[in-house]
Amino acid sequence: xxxxxxxxxxxxxxxxxxxxxxxxxxxxxxxxxxxxxxxxxxxxxxxxxxxxxxxxxxxxxxxxxxxxxxxxxxxxxxxxxxxxxxxxxxxxxxxxxxxxxxxxxxxxxxxxxxxxxxxxxxxxxxxxxxxxxxxxxxxxxxxxxxxxxxxxxxxxxxxxxxxxxxxxxxxxxx
Amino acid sequence: xxxxxxxxxxxxxxxxxxxxxxxxxxxxxxxxxxxxxxxxxxxxxxxxxxxxxxxxxxxxxxxxxxxxxxxxxxxxxxxxxxxxxxxxxxxxxxxxxxxxxxxxxxxxxxxxxxxxxxxxxxxxxxxxxxxxxxxxxxxxxxxxxxxxxxxxxxxxxxxxxxxxxxxxxxxxxxxxxxxxxxxxxxxxxxxxxxxxxxxxxxxxxxxxxxxxxxxxx
Numbered sequence: 565x566x567x568x569x570x571x572x573x574x575x576x577x578x579x580x581x582x583x584x585x586x587x588x589x590x591x592x593x594x595x596x597x598x599x600x601x602x603x604x605x606x607x608x609x610x611x612x613x614x615x616x617x618x619x620x621x622x623x624x625x626x627x628x629x630x631x632x633x634x635x636x637x638x639x640x641x642x643x644x645x646x647x648x649x650x651x652x653x654x655x656x657x658x659x660x661x662x663x664x665x666x667x668x669x670x671x672x673x674x675x676x677x678x679x680x681x682x683x684x685x686x687x688x689x690x691x692x693x694x695x696x697x698x699x700x701x702x703x704x705x706x707x708x709x710x711x712x713x714x715x716x717x718x719x720x721x722x723x724x725x726x727x728x729x730x731x732x733x734x735x736x737x738x
Numbered sequence: 739x740x741x742x743x744x745x746x747x748x749x750x751x752x753x754x755x756x757x758x759x760x761x762x763x764x765x766x767x768x769x770x771x772x773x774x775x776x777x778x779x780x781x782x783x784x785x786x787x788x789x790x791x792x793x794x795x796x797x798x799x800x801x802x803x804x805x806x807x808x809x810x811x812x813x814x815x816x817x818x819x820x821x822x823x824x825x826x827x828x829x830x831x832x833x834x835x836x837x838x839x840x841x842x843x844x845x846x847x848x849x850x851x852x853x854x855x856x857x858x859x860x861x862x863x864x865x866x867x868x869x870x871x872x873x874x875x876x877x878x879x880x881x882x883x884x885x886x887x888x889x890x891x892x893x894x895x896x897x898x899x900x901x902x903x904x905x906x907x908x909x910x911x912x913x914x915x916x917x918x919x920x921x922x923x924x925x926x927x928x929x930x931x932x933x934x935x936x937x938x939x940x941x942x943x944x945x946x947x948x949x950x951x952x953x954x955x
Binding site: 573576577580581584585586611612614615616618619621622623624625626627628631632634635636638639642 | 770771774775778779781782783786787792795796799800803804807808876879880883884887898901902903907908923924926927930931933934937938940941942
């Protein structure tokens with residue numbers, strides 16, 4: 565019959581590791597053998613277990629009710645684009661949906677406004693009329709560029725009379 | 739630090755709290771708040787028993803979360819998230835204790851409520867709803883256990899808390915505290931031997947007979 569001996573420091577460590585499920589296989593087998601044969605080892609194991617279970621009576625203080633709020637407020641200082649009020653509002657899913665809907669609406673209105681402005685300045689013509697108009701504009705370009713001058717002239721004869729470089733100089737560069 | 743036989747990446751990604759932290763890293767709205775709510779009570783409880791003061795425990799817990807937030811972009815999941823979190827908590831707690839040259843903690847009385855809410859013993863009483871005599875007995879027992887815990891040094895106390903209430907194994911505790919597994923084994927052995935000696939009169943309070951340790955014939 566094996567002698568029931570005091571446990572050495574190393575043996576106590578191994579016993580505790582065994583109780584904690586941390587002993588390797590060989591150590592565990594040795595401990596189990598001693599537990600089955602030695603009352604002192606069994607008593608020690610039981611005392612350690614019961615001491616451990618007493619810790620369940622230790623109060624576990626919870627964080628205060630405002631802890632999360634205060635922590636998030638401190639964190640919000642680290643987020644330069646947001647402040648506490650905006651952080652709180654953006655956290656709300658309803659606010660986020662509303663903000664997304666507003667963004668879509670604003671974008672749509674802006675797009676409509678730009679499109680409307682462009683179409684007002686450029687009336688849309690049928691394709692064949694557009695080509696004819698362009699041809700006329702090219703042909704009458706000089707006339708259009710000098711329209712203000714021509715409005716001051718009553719008839720073509722007077723206009724030709726004005727074309728006298730020896731009297732009025734050459735304004736072809738004008 | 740990976741557990742033996744496992745790579746750290748896949749192991750860490752199996753941890754739902756690691757995945758939550760990765761959402762914090764990506765600034766997913768609400769993720770950080772979820773993390774705070776998930777860990778606030780555990781963190782405050784552990785820190786309370788290490789530093790011995792409820793308000794300081796909350797200040798330290800807030801600081802832990804701030805550091806987590808600041809470090810989020812550099813976070814790499816190499817272990818369980820709780821291991822990383824409590825590593826930060828351990829560093830802050832030990833720094834705090836060193837900076838104020840902590841004296842032995844006055845045993846917690848549970849009789850005064852502060853601005854942070856009811857003290858733990860009051861919560862214990864409120865939660866259990868038992869007859870006054872039994873409540874008093876439990877309060878006294880809680881005070882005795884608290885005193886026994888105060889008899890440990892800070893490292894022993896933290897190792898016990900992490901082992902008991904965070905269910906951490908020796909390797910994880912070692913990672914949190916910057917010690918080898920062997921050192922943690924030795925640390926816990928001394929801590930629990932001290933607790934056993936301090937609580938010896940109470941471990942058979944339930945009326946079960948004390949085991950006999952006479953030699954077998």
